Amino acid sequence: MSRGARVVAHLLAGAPATSVNLDELDADWRPLAAVLLDAPDRGAALEAALAQRPDGQQRWAELLAADALAGEVPG
Numbered sequence: 695m696s697r698g699a700r701v702v703a704h705l706l707a708g709a710p711a712t713s714v715n716l717d718e719l720d721a722d723w724r725p726l727a728a729v730l731l732d733a734p735d736r737g738a739a740l741e742a743a744l745a746q747r748p749d750g751q752q753r754w755a756e757l758l759a760a761d762a763l764a765g766e767v768p769g
Contacts, residue, residue: 696756698723703760705730706737726753 698719705714711731716724726743733739740757744750 696720696723698727699753699756699760702727702730702740703757706740706757707761722749722753 701714701719702723705711705727714727714731716728716731719727726740729739729743730736744754747753
């Protein structure tokens with residue numbers, strides 16, 4: 695799973711915008727993270743941004759996986 699997916703999932707979970715450095719994200723995820731930083735409704739902003747992308751469904755699946763793994767403790 696990419697770092698970008700984890701960062702975007704983190705933002706969707708309510709992380710402050712100051713916790714993200716866009717320069718550290720890969721080019722595929724940077725635009726999605728940037729959309730969320732100042733959005734009043736991050737979920738709606740992400741949904742709109744994904745709808746504009748040809749790989750939106752793939753990105754959505756990666757976000758769901760990142761969110762599911764966020765609660766796991768490494769064994």
